[in-house]
Amino acid sequence: MKNLFNPFRYIAGTKALVLGVIFIISSGFMLYSNDMIQDSYVHIGLSDVALWQVMAVQFVWWLIPAILLYAGGLMLSKSKIRIIDVLGTTAFSQLILIPMIAPMMLPVVKNGSQNVINALLAAVRPETGDLMAVMLYGLWSTLFLVLFYVWNYNAFATSCNIKGTKAIVYFIAVQVVVTIVGSIL
Amino acid sequence: MTKKKILPTVCPSCGGHTQVHSLHCNECDTTITGEYNIPPMMLLTLDEQAFVTKFIKCSGSLKQMASDMGLSYPTVRNFLDDIINKLTKLENNEKSI
Numbered sequence: 536m537k538n539l540f541n542p543f544r545y546i547a548g549t550k551a552l553v554l555g556v557i558f559i560i561s562s563g564f565m566l567y568s569n570d571m572i573q574d575s576y577v578h579i580g581l582s583d584v585a586l587w588q589v590m591a592v593q594f595v596w597w598l599i600p601a602i603l604l605y606a607g608g609l610m611l612s613k614s615k616i617r618i619i620d621v622l623g624t625t626a627f628s629q630l631i632l633i634p635m636i637a638p639m640m641l642p643v644v645k646n647g648s649q650n651v652i653n654a655l656l657a658a659v660r661p662e663t664g665d666l667m668a669v670m671l672y673g674l675w676s677t678l679f680l681v682l683f684y685v686w687n688y689n690a691f692a693t694s695c696n697i698k699g700t701k702a703i704v705y706f707i708a709v710q711v712v713v714t715i716v717g718s719i720l
Numbered sequence: 721m722t723k724k725k726i727l728p729t730v731c732p733s734c735g736g737h738t739q740v741h742s743l744h745c746n747e748c749d750t751t752i753t754g755e756y757n758i759p760p761m762m763l764l765t766l767d768e769q770a771f772v773t774k775f776i777k778c779s780g781s782l783k784q785m786a787s788d789m790g791l792s793y794p795t796v797r798n799f800l801d802d803i804i805n806k807l808t809k810l811e812n813n814e815k816s817i
Contacts, residue, residue: 547792614801620794696798 540685543693546627547620555597555626562632563593569640575717576600576710577680579636593629600687600713601625607705608695616695624690631686635679644672684710729763737763760810768803775800 538545546554566572567589572582573596582589605621638644647668654661688706692698697705731738740756764772778784786796 543792544795545790545792547794551792613805614797617794620792624794693792693798694794696794696801 540682541689541693542627542686543624543689546624547694548617548623549619551623551627552619555623555629558630558633559593559597559626560590562629562636563590565633565636565640566593569636569645571636571639573632575720576713577683578717579639596713596717597626597629599716600709603709603712604691604695604706607709608691608697611701611705612695612697614696620694621691624694625687628683628686628690631679631683635676635683638672638675643668648672726766727758727762729758757814760807760814763810764803764806768806771799771803 543551562573563586566579567586570581570583571579572584572589573592574580574582576596601622604625605616605618608616608621639648647665650665651661651669654665687710688703691706692702695702729738730736738758740758742751742753743756744751761769761772774785774788775782778788782793782796782800785791786793789796
């Protein structure tokens with residue numbers, strides 16, 4: 536159970552970075568094949584942009600928080616931290632995006648959410664089946680969203696050796712800044 | 721087979737650090753009494769002492785230790801940093817006594 540919440544006890548550095556980059560590319564392909572893009576830090580929307588743009592956005596949403604967390608580690612940690620560990624662990628955290636995105640590839644979820652949006656725009660009551668699919672996906676993605684934050688926090692805490700209040704406060708500050716910047720861009 | 725005894729470095733009554741009060745020679749049956757502080761290294765937990773022993777055996781290579789222990793490099797480094805902090809505090813406490 537501990538491994539589920541903190542895999543970085545066992546994996547970090549180059550190995551985590553290589554796997555992390557594979558996860559980022561895989562999630563980029565999954566999004567592109569469904570005409571979607573990670574249009575904000577933790578938000579996925581519809582888009583018909585080119586593959587390289589989807590990939591570039593995926594890498595940006597990993598690198599910006601990673602660099603901010605590394606900067607925090609340099610300021611707050613008493614340990615000699617390595618950028619490869621911060622980049623590796625945060626990249627590995629992107630694995631969570633795959634199970635988060637995967638159900639969006641299922642026709643029942645994809646069509647269901649589109650039908651719900653269309654029904655709401657037309658001010659009619661959506662079909663129960665469509666609503667159920669959207670609600671179940673909402674629950675699923677919320678669970679993985681929580682796990683995404685837990686992994687990212689543990690990536691930061693482990694790679695920078697920061698614990699307690701200062702780690703939590705700095706991590707939340709980075710998440711808030713990145714989310715706000717993401718929603719503005 | 722005799723059971724392995726663990727040196728009690730923390731008082732079970734008040735939680736303070738214990739001291740060595742007497743030493744005994746089994747060869748000549750001589751007993752020395754006095755007040756001897758337990759060295760800071762001995763005040764580490766058994767896990768921490770095992771870690772330090774492993775660290776020395778690996779010639780101080782954290783990468784080697786991480787590989788041997790099946791843990792990530794930062795996990796091993798964090799554990800070492802925690803031991804360093806603990807030893808520093810113990811040494812400072814010893815100096816202030």
